[in-house]
Amino acid sequence: MKKLVFILSWLVTTTLLAQSPEDTTLVKNFRLDFAVPDMPAFKMLGTNPSNILRPSSPQALSLMISEFGGGDELILPKSFAAEIAPYILIKSGSLTLDDYDKNSEIYSLRLSIGTERDPENNSTSRLAVGARMTLMDEGDLKNDKEYRDYVLKFLSNKSIIKDKFQSEFLIQNNLTIQTVVQNDSLRQEMSDFIDDKLDKYEQNFDYRLDTLKQGFKQRNWNKKKLDVAVGMLGSSPDSLAKNVEFNKFSLWSTYGSPVGKNGQLLLGFNYNYFSNDSTEYGVTSLTSRLYGGSNSYKGFGELQIKRDENLESNFIYMALGGEINIKDGIWANISAGLERNWTDNNSAFVSHFDLRFTIPEKLKLF
């Protein structure tokens, strides 16, 4: 069975990687590390057997829900988590370039909180909190000094050229700048003159800048990335979460690296420390996940090795999955696989489905 899963995994991922390698649109849109958020607090709830925490770019606000169904009834989600990027929310429009350069790690800080409802008595039974940061992100244009220098030079040239056309307008019309700025119609006429000249001179300046940006994105998208995260999980006997006792602490580290032009390999480490009245133990996981596809539709194959000190057992987990961008800001994540206890020689099929929400690109909040 494991051979079959491995072969299927290999076939799917290689097929996806083989799709249109020269398709620049695919490459342009293939922003795996920018797509779906993965929250430490959600991972702490243990709704997914995979222990990898995929790298992602900070979003001001994002939500995740999971495990809706129960038999024939449509019920409220069992698990819910929300993540915020506090620095982005606090600074928002007042953020300067200098602020970002001095605090880029804090910019990437995301705090998450998750709860899991007890389906028996409909009360909150578990509460998780988490934090994550991006320590390295070579693919992010915001951190690319060369890109920044190109853009600033480009914008500077545009500003200087506009000034030249402005002077030309003033001379041609025998006007002073003071006369123009005090007359709205003259000012509009001057602006139209400059824009018209600029289009002829630069042959669509904005298009050239977008091309420059896309060129850097294509070159950068699959550069190295390193995320770290921590979290803790508490249990509460009541829905008000008054007496929460934290009994699980987790640490994640995930490294992303390119595989050719169309793929991304994630290597993840996860350590969980469990503590309660009767016992203390650790669970360690090493996970690899290979992605292929486009930003909106992508598949992955995953292999995970886990050591559970409490059970004194080793586990192996193999899965295939996919992510679909249903609508702007809404993502579905589905996976299915086999988890095998290597020590006791027993296996179980595992499946997972969740929905993820971020602020839609078209929605303006601030």
Next chain:
Amino acid sequence: MKTIEFDPNGPILKVNFKFSGFILASYTYTLWEAESNHKVVYEKGNNQNPQDDSYQLPMPVKANDGRLIQLRTEFLAQDPDNVEKYTITAEVYQGDTLLDKAEDQGDNTGSAQSSLIFIKLKAS
């Protein structure tokens, strides 16, 4: 266009440019002579280093009466999905006192954007 009054017998005038909303910005600053197309000052800069976005106006102070400050900015938002507004500000100081400022605010689009601010200086 904003008009800012200053004391012709007061300390030196200074103009500061600020760019917020997480943008990459390059600008040209022009100080126009009163009722003339003569450029008294013409400077180029960008927002990489905020310390060098401050300029002293020429002396004597009263010579700036009627002059026009022009700030032309070309910019590109760095994270328009998360930081959705920009503000470009030109502040005029006399000595250490902020006399007044002119602002341009708007939505970040993610494409190249432009801003143009004018301030007329008037001796009180």
